[in-house]
Every structure is written in C-alpha cells, then in structure tokens.
Amino acid sequence: MERLLEVKDLEVSFKTYAGEVKAVRGVSFNVDRGETVAVVGESGCGKSVTMQAIMRLIPMPPGVIKNGSIVFDGKDITKLSEKEMEHVRGSEISMVFQDPMTSLNPTMKVGAQIAEGLIKHQKMHPKQAREKAIEMLKLVGIPNAEKRVDQYPHEFSGGMRQRAMIAIALACNPKLLIADEPTTALDVTIQAQILDLMRDLQKKLNTAIIIITHNLGVVANLAERVLVMYAGKIIERGSLDDIFYNPRHPYTWGLLMSVPTPDLDKSKRLASIDGTPPDLFAPPVGCAFAARCEYAMKICYERYPEDFTVSDGHSTACWLLHPMAPKVKPPVGKGV
Ligand code: SF4
Ligand code: MG
Numbered sequence: 282m283e284r285l286l287e288v289k290d291l292e293v294s295f296k297t298y299a300g301e302v303k304a305v306r307g308v309s310f311n312v313d314r315g316e317t318v319a320v321v322g323e324s325g326c327g328k329s330v331t332m333q334a335i336m337r338l339i340p341m342p343p344g345v346i347k348n349g350s351i352v353f354d355g356k357d358i359t360k361l362s363e364k365e366m367e368h369v370r371g372s373e374i375s376m377v378f379q380d381p382m383t384s385l386n387p388t389m390k391v392g393a394q395i396a397e398g399l400i401k402h403q404k405m406h407p408k409q410a411r412e413k414a415i416e417m418l419k420l421v422g423i424p425n426a427e428k429r430v431d432q433y434p435h436e437f438s439g440g441m442r443q444r445a446m447i448a449i450a451l452a453c454n455p456k457l458l459i460a461d462e463p464t465t466a467l468d469v470t471i472q473a474q475i476l477d478l479m480r481d482l483q484k485k486l487n488t489a490i491i492i493i494t495h496n497l498g499v500v501a502n503l504a505e506r507v508l509v510m511y512a513g514k515i516i517e518r519g520s521l522d523d524i525f526y527n528p529r530h531p532y533t534w535g536l537l538m539s540v541p542t543p544d545l546d547k548s549k550r551l552a553s554i555d556g557t558p559p560d561l562f563a564p565p566v567g568c569a570f571a572a573r574c575e576y577a578m579k580i581c582y583e584r585y586p587e588d589f590t591v592s593d594g595h596s597t598a599c600w601l602l603h604p605m606a607p608k609v610k611p612p613v614g615k616g617v
Pocket of ligand 2: 324325328329
C-alpha cells in the first residue's frame with residue numbers, strides 16, 4: 282500500500298498562564314491511501330489536537346508545534362504557507378466534526394455549501410457545482426436531493442445534517458477524511474447508518490479515513506487499524522483484531538471493559554477506568570498510566586516504557602511486555 286500520511290515525533294504544546302500544557306508528546310504514525318485508522322482514547326488524550334495539527338488548525342499562539350514532521354502526500358505540512366495550506370484543507374484533507382450544526386452555515390443553503398469548495402478550489406462553474414451538489418446529496422443517501430439542495434440546515438434532521446457534512450467533506454474528493462467523533466451527537470440507529478455510509482463511501486472513493494472516537498463500537502464498525510492514545514502518546518497500536526482480541530496495554534483493557542454490549546443488562550453500570558489522566562503541565566517521567574494501573578511496578582514510575590513489539594504491526598508501550606515482567610492474564614480479549 283502506498284503511504285499517504287506520515288506523522289513523526291509530533292509534539293504540540295499550549296502556553297498558558299499556568300505553564301505549558303504538553304498535549305501531544307511525541308506521536309508517530311502512518312496512514313496509507315484508502316486505509317481507515319481509528320484513534321481512540323479519553324477526552325484530553327491529545328487525539329483531537331493531533332488531528333488539528335495535521336490540518337494546521339491549532340491556534341498559534343497559544344499552541345505551538347514544538348517538534349516533528351507531518352508529511353502528507355509528499356509535502357511537509359508544517360512547512361507550507363497558509364495559502365498552500367488552504368488549498369490542502371479545501372481539496373486534499375477534509376474534516377467532519379461531531380456537531381454538524383456548528384460547522385454548517387445556518388444562513389446558507391446546503392447545496393451552496395457543498396458547491397462552495399468546488400467553485401473555489403476546483404474552479405468549477407456554479408451550475409456544474411450545483412449538479413455535483415445534488416449528486417453528492419444522493420451519494421450520501423439524502424432522498425429528494427433535487428429539492429433538498431435548496432434547503433437550509435435547519436430543515437434537515439440531525440442525521441441528514443451529518444450526511445450533508447459528509448457530502449461537503451467529500452465533494453472535492455479528498456485523499457484523507459478526518460472524522461472527529463462524527464456520530465457522538467446522534468442516536469444509535471442513525472449512528473449505525475452514518476458508519477455504514479462512511480464505510481461504503483470509503484470503498485467507492487478510496488478515501489483514507491482517520492476516525493477519532495472514544496467509542497470502541499464505532500472502531501469495530503469501521504477501522505482496519507487502531508491507535509490507542511493516552512496522555513499525549515500512542516500507548517498501543519495494532520490491527521482491529523490485535524486490539525480487540527489480543528490487547529496488551531492495561532489502558533486498552535480498561536477501554537475494552539467499558540464497551541457497552543447490546544445485551545447489556547441496563548441495571549448494571551458500565552465499567553469505567555478509575556482515576557483521571559495525569560496533569561499535562563508536568564507529565565510523569567515514567568508510564569503516564571501508572572497512577573491508575575493495577576499492575577504498576579517500580580520501573581513504571583521511573584522510566585517510560587519502550588515500545589514493545591507484540592507482532593507485525595502490533596506494539597505497546599508497557600513494561601508488562603518486558604521479558605522479566607511478571608506474567609499477567611488480560612481481563613479482556615482472548616489473551617495469550
Ligand atoms: Fe501499567 Fe506499568 Fe504497563 Fe504503565 S507500564 S500500563 S504502569 S504495567
Ligand atoms: Mg476531542
């Protein structure tokens with residue numbers, strides 16, 4: 282597979298009156314063309330900030346990219362001019378956010394919002410762009426597209442607005458779609474429809490997708506590969522099967538145990554991971570999860586664990602993988 286995106290040693294901080302928040306602390310990963318990669322972790326783990334860095338949407342100041350490179354389709358994004366970046370954002374990388382109401386323009390017809398990028402970035406004739414807008418609305422499964430194209434966002438239901446957002450994002454045929462919690466605001470049935478839609482479009486258009494979510498159900502539906510983030514670092518990465526059937530990091534175990542299952546007895550509370558993530562003003566020198574980890578050993582507090590390879594493409598930053606570490610039976614997955 283051909284490499285589309287290569288993020289290397291990315292560090293992003295925010296300068297505040299109280300000090301520097303180290304939001305992303307050395308993140309490296311790749312995405313191939315047409316691939317779907319999920320980034321999971323609790324809020325504040327740095328997943329959204331990483332994606333904002335890729336889009337160059339981090340407000341600077343207070344944000345600053347302290348280190349690292351982001352090579353997209355052969356170009357280092359950190360070195361592009363704002364004008365070049367605008368073109369990348371308009372036609373090569375698109376983003377879909379959680380709440381379509383905040384990203385759709387309420388005063389502009391939906392069709393015009395789809396056409397906007399086509400006219401601006403692809404120099405399409407307005408009439409042709411309108412035709413394409415109708416085609417995109419059909420593609421994302423909006424009925425009566427010829428009529429809907431002239432309606433305003435408030436005339437759409439929540440699920441239709443999210444479909445319209447996807448239509449806008451995909452109209453210019455981007456190479457990469459970044460979806461940040463794209464279904465969180467929707468009810469479960471609509472969520473499933475939107476995920477089906479994204480999967481179909483991905484196959485049809487061969488768009489690479491990075492999906493950011495804290496919901497492992499979403500991951501299972503869509504992703505081929507998973508990156509688990511904690512406190513500004515990737516702490517485990519692997520294929521969907523690696524992460525679901527052979528997870529190796531205690532934080533991943535915690536995430537998996539908090540997945541709601543369809544037959545879940547509603548009287549039972551969902552498991553959640555006790556404790557809170559560390560203060561990113563002064564991240565711990567050792568494993569950032571140590572304070573919440575029931576398996577923590579002395580070394581965990583003293584040294585950041587190296588990335589241990591589990592199998593090809595599957596690795597985790599946890600001292601339990603060290604050959605000298607005590608053997609622990611994972612509470613989830615099939616175990617080893
Ligand atoms: Fe727990 Fe240590 Fe592994 Fe961190 S490195 S997750 S503290 S066992
Ligand atoms: Mg977020």
